Amino acid sequence: MIFSTLEHILTHISFSVVSIVISTHLITLLVNEILGFHDLSKNGMIISFFCITGLLITRWILSGHLPFSDLYESFIFLSWGFSIFHIVFCFKKHKNDLSAIIAPSVIFTQGFATLGVLTEIHQSAILVPALQSHWLMMHVSMMIFGYAALLCGSLLSVGILVITFGEVIQILGKRNNLYFLIESFSFVEIQYMNRNERNNVFQKTFFSSSRNYYRSQFIQQLDRWSYRIISLGFLFLTIGILSGAVWANEAWGSYWNWDPKETWAFITWTIFAIYLHTRKNTKFESVNSSIAASPGFLIIWICYLGINLLGIGLHSYGSFTSN
């Protein structure tokens, strides 16, 4: 009994804390930058991380099995994954550029899980025989970490596209030919020089528009972070898919059944493999690869949520209609 109340309390605390964090980010963005907020948001995310961890552990103790058996639990795990990545970013890079993307992801996934459609599945359910296996732990956790990382990465890519095309549209809007050429020249070129070259160029050129410079710096940063986190997510996804295949072989005798969920996981894997390969081909790696990674966002949601909604195939445990 105490565990379920504890669970409720933790859910509500983490939800509220993350809402506060997002509000502070919004205020910073829209209104004014208040210095105390930076620390507040960082601490807020850490608190919510601990809350979600506590939540998962209580569910684990309550039900006797790892919290993976249905959609609600995997959603909580997904928001946990997001908050882990956020904490890692916080500590590695002492600026919080990316929390604007990750924090809302945490809250939306958790919010969706807690409110709305999944209310009747809040009670921990028993594990059906097919799920009673040690592979459950590895397969599901790897897949969800993979989804979390890839979602972050593809959101960053979408961000790059938004900023880049914003610039392009702005540049194209200027009708003056010479200015157009020079602006586009400087904007495009700047990204692909290293730091020293950049300094040299700016000493020489008179149109050193610093806005352009910072924006391209920002895009480069986003691009590199996106690459790194998508590589990590790809790694997790690979391990998740392969452990799922081995598990399927142990349970049902066949490691690949072209089940809709398996197929869509493979499609996700393929799309991100395309992303990794586009980065090798051309020097326009940031834009082209962002174009490759952006559909990934939709595809992951189809893979994770869409298939379960339809309730078909071997993965129907997580469907809304199954219970």
Added chain:
Amino acid sequence: MKTLSPLNSSNPCLLKTHFLKVPIFNPIFKFKPLPHNTHHARIAKVPSFTMNSKLKSSQDINNTGKKSVSQKIVLSETSPPPLAVDKDGINGGSGSESVPVSSKKKGGVSGLAKKLSKKVLQILSNLSLAIGEMFTIAALMALGTVIEQGEAPDFYFKNYPEDHPVLGFFTWRWVLTLGFDHMFTSPVFIGMLALLGASLMACTYTTQIPLVKVSRRWAFLHSAEAIRKQEFSDTLTRASIEDVGTLLMGAGYEVFLKGPCLYAFQGLAGRLAPIGVHISLLLIMVGGTLSAAGSFKGSVTVPQGLNFVVGDVLGPTGFLSTPTEAFNTEIHVNRFYMDYFESGEVSQFHTDLSLLDMDGKEVMRKTISVNDPLRYGGITIYQTDWSISALQILKDNEGPYNLAMAPLQINGDKKLFGTFLPVGDINSPDVKGISMLARDLQSIVLYDKEGKFAGVRRPNSKLPINIDGSEIVILDAIGSSGLDLKTDPGVPTVYAGFGALMLTTCISYLSHSQIWAIQDGTSVIIGGKTNRAKMEFPEEMNRLLDKVPEIVESSSSQQVDTITSG
């Protein structure tokens, strides 16, 4: 997506901002990456136009296809290394001379077939083609999940009719001729997979394997200019290069020091691991093909107490399937039972199996359950399903009668079985009787001939129940076990591929960092680059360089001082 073509970029005024088309760059900026590689350090001082033409000439002679050349070259991590391979191994300067000689020799000796295979190899190892293939496969798979698979043609006639086609053109003709109703075994799909496999093989052979040789090659950079042009570079006044070397060693780099020059690297495995990834993918494809063409599959539902012969149940899946001696084994289901949760739901089901060989001798006995199969002689038996086959009852102390149970409702693991014991005149058209329903082997629910609920009995309680004048005792509920049998020769290969893929993907996350340094008087000029962790590298380097002790002439002890970056 085309790569940079050096000679298109002669006119900087033709800049376009369409990022999807060929970017036109000022040639001066194109060669930024080149000075990083060792040989070109000396060539870096050569004006760019000369460099340009040198490169183009050697490329042209060396390869027959122009377009695929530039793409072939940039297939590696950065553009320079394959150029080094093409040119030569030792001196950048003399490279372009040796190459035409060797390629001329090749042209002279080999016949048309060899040239053709080279051309095919180049086309196959084109990265854009590979990306296109991957994309097509993904699209086909998505289509395969949207279109219902494996239905009778009638289904497609109804759902994709010709008079108002889906999306305006998609009728059943498309579905059936292209084989989209069995997408994952259709020739289109398998053909694309085969093409991707061929591209994988070609790419591994032409690009990845030379990469092994290239990435292990390195040289010192002798000029401070070249070092300053790296992605990350810094100058430490009043430091010694040996201290830098020691610190780098402590940080896990492999350091080489010769005179005033230093070279250090870390994470070379991360550059070589993608080769392993491609090879393991090929292994998985081979294993999958073997599985598809050479395995046996079958499933059977066996009531408790009965047996079957393996060979009767298994059927081949492809042309490579050959039966083995183990197919003569007879399998006897000794007992089938289920475990339940407290809430009454099924938690696990088990079957106690005995394997008997042709002489009737028991060779193996095991209780299997879901996630715990039985393996014998290459055959694996999985517990996948269950049902109730019969109820054994006593009626008015006569019997025992076996009443076969039929499935009434199946919803995953929630099933409903029922049977019927006729009462009165069996031959009359609307015969009435006692109905018995069961959700599992635990309890049977009985209804009388009006359909009214009569009672619940557990089979092992042997408690009689009186319905409509008859006394019924339920002796036993006999379950039957749903077993899937399989032999799969491709599994070891596929598992090896899986393991290798997991491992090599992990390793390829590492970033290959290279650092060069030169001692110039009392200051050290240090520069470096990395291929993956571009964000963390400058920070890591700064932290490292902060630890380098500053050499102060006046005091005898060395002070550790923070040196900020330039």
